[in-house]
Amino acid sequence: xxxxxxxxxxxxxxxxxxxxxxxxxxxxxxxxxxxxxxxxxxxxxxxxxxxxxxxxxxxxxxxxxxxxxxxxxxxxxxxxxxxxxxxxxxxxxxxxxxxxxxxxxxxxxxxxxxxxxxxxxxxxxxxxxxxxxxxxxxxxxxxxxxxxxxxxxxxxxxxxxxxxxxxxxxxxxxxxxxxxxxxxxxxxxxxxxxxxxxxxxxxxxxxxxxxxxxxxxxxxxxxxxxxxxxxxxxxxxxxxxxxxxxxxxxxxxxxxxxxxxxxxxxxxxxxxxxxxxxxxxxxxxxxxxxxxxxxxxxxxxxxxxxxxx
Amino acid sequence: xxxxxxxxxxxxxxxxxxxxxxxxxxxxxxxxxxxxxxxxxxxxxxxxxxxxxxxxxxxxxxxxxxxxxxxx
Numbered sequence: 001x002x003x004x005x006x007x008x009x010x011x012x013x014x015x016x017x018x019x020x021x022x023x024x025x026x027x028x029x030x031x032x033x034x035x036x037x038x039x040x041x042x043x044x045x046x047x048x049x050x051x052x053x054x055x056x057x058x059x060x061x062x063x064x065x066x067x068x069x070x071x072x073x074x075x076x077x078x079x080x081x082x083x084x085x086x087x088x089x090x091x092x093x094x095x096x097x098x099x100x101x102x103x104x105x106x107x108x109x110x111x112x113x114x115x116x117x118x119x120x121x122x123x124x125x126x127x128x129x130x131x132x133x134x135x136x137x138x139x140x141x142x143x144x145x146x147x148x149x150x151x152x153x154x155x156x157x158x159x160x161x162x163x164x165x166x167x168x169x170x171x172x173x174x175x176x177x178x179x180x181x182x183x184x185x186x187x188x189x190x191x192x193x194x195x196x197x198x199x200x201x202x203x204x205x206x207x208x209x210x211x212x213x214x215x216x217x218x219x220x221x222x223x224x225x226x227x228x229x230x231x232x233x234x235x236x237x238x239x240x241x242x243x244x245x246x247x248x249x250x251x252x253x254x255x256x257x258x259x260x261x262x263x264x265x266x267x268x269x270x271x272x273x274x275x276x277x278x279x280x281x282x283x284x285x286x287x288x289x290x291x292x293x294x295x296x297x298x299x300x301x302x303x304x305x306x307x308x309x
Numbered sequence: 310x311x312x313x314x315x316x317x318x319x320x321x322x323x324x325x326x327x328x329x330x331x332x333x334x335x336x337x338x339x340x341x342x343x344x345x346x347x348x349x350x351x352x353x354x355x356x357x358x359x360x361x362x363x364x365x366x367x368x369x370x371x372x373x374x375x376x377x378x379x380x381x
Contacts, residue, residue: 251310251321258319265317272312272319 004047012039019063021052025223026164026175027115029107030058035081038064038099041199045100045178045212048220060110061086064103067093085110100199101210104178108161111175112262118164118173119274120262125158125172126150131230132172133299134163134282136260139207142237142289145185148213149292150299152193157219158227167267167274170281171226176219178212186211192292230305232257232284235295243294246286250308253284280308313375320373325356326366330375337379340364 003011003022014020019032031042052058063084082093083106090109094102112120123136124147133155137143144160151157158174165172178199181189186201186209197214232253233245248256257275258264264271283305289295311320311330322330325347332338332346344363348356356362370376 254310255319255321268317269312269314276310 001051001053002047003049003051004043006043006051008039008043011043012036015039015042019061021054021056021058022046023050023052023223024175024177025220026118026173027059027111028052028057029110030061031103032061032063033065033099033103035064035066035096035099037096038081038103041100042103044197045199045214047197047214048217060107060114062103062106062110064099064106066096094205098202098205100212101180101202101205101207104180104212107177111162111164115164116263116267117167119167119264119267119271121163121165121257122161122260122262123163124160125163125174125227126155127158127227128155128300130227131304132158132227133231133233133302134172134229135233135235136163136257137235138260140237142185142235144180144182145188145237146235146289146292146295148179148181148185148189148196149192149295151179151216151219152189152196152213153296156222156227157215162262163229165229165274165278166226167270170274170277171228173226174219174223176215176223178214181211181213183208188292189213229278229282231299231302232279232282233287233299233302234285235287235289237290238288239290241288241290243289243291243298244287245298245302248284248286250279250284253282254279281305311375313373316374318373320375325351325359325362326369329363329366330370333370333376340367343367 015032016034019030022029022031064081067080067082079096080093081096081099081102082089083091083102121136123134124143126133135143147160157176158172160179162175163172164175199212201209201211203209234256311322328347328350332343344360347363348359
């Protein structure tokens with residue numbers, strides 16, 4: 001059964017009482033919340049995800065709850081939300097309006113701090129024709145905009161935040177989740193794909209205004225299909241700049257990639273071997289772009305990589 | 310590129326420095342014989358100031374802990 005098939009009332013009851021186990025591909029996420037305002041967005045953003053009904057173990061337990069007010073009673077005025085991850089409360093409470101971004105950031109945090117079975121890179125990952133395109137980047141490089149633009153025009157979404165590299169064989173495991181957009185990117189993607197579902201923009205977060213795009217149903221359906229990395233593209237959005245795709249030496253790409261990793265320093269030789277193998281099998285580029293049309297054309301025409309000598 | 314399991318650091322080496330490290334990995338050597346081995350491994354083409362390059366590489370490796378002096 002998929003989450004979207006649950007009637008809203010049943011979903012709300014399950015989220016409040018025992019949670020739902022969402023099969024998100026690489027991880028099973030147990031999600032709980034009594035916050036009614038969150039139910040609708042969860043239902044819309046995660047509509048296509050299978051529910052794991054096996055009653056087994058979830059990888060991450062995420063509960064979004066309303067903390068008690070100063071007198072120990074739940075307050076309805078300026079209601080807040082906070083996240084409980086297993087038994088921990090690693091974040092400060094935020095206004096309840098920010099519950100959706102808070103939920104998404106919390107799930108990311110779970111992976112970034114715990115999923116050391118992978119070498120994890122802060123990167124968007126998409127696939128076409130069996131070849132994966134990895135877009136590493138710091139915030140503001142235009143990674144998520146590019147990711148949403150490509151995912152909504154035929155590329156398969158593996159993730160907009162995490163390249164999950166298996167140390168054993170170097171394959172990338174998919175973790176397709178709602179794509180996080182910020183500020184001006186929200187309208188760019190609205191114009192680019194008017195039919196795509198996007199959550200209600202949330203202003204005044206510490207990242208500015210934030211909205212999430214529902215991942216394409218096909219990407220969710222194929223969330224168990226790994227892909228081998230073929231292209232490493234380091235994007236940089238530069239307004240009014242003609243697009244350019246410049247080959248990057250493999251050694252420089254290695255260090256840029258390691259800089260974008262959540263856990264490379266803690267994995268020792270396993271991380272080194274995994275990234276080395278990835279670099280040897282990929283072509284690396286620096287990519288400057290100012291329009292999604294240009295990006296779609298250039299990235300869609302990338303030649304297959306030449307293996308390292 | 311080389312990974313130091315002791316420190317967890319990753320280093321980028323130029324081709325000649327990589328030759329020096331590779332030669333030392335095979336077995337320990339004093340500096341003159343190391344220079345000779347590296348020169349022989351590079352073949353007949355001219356390499357200016359190979360001695361200076363090898364000595365600089367060893368010094369750098371020592372600073373970052375990739376090599377150490379063997380007990381006499």
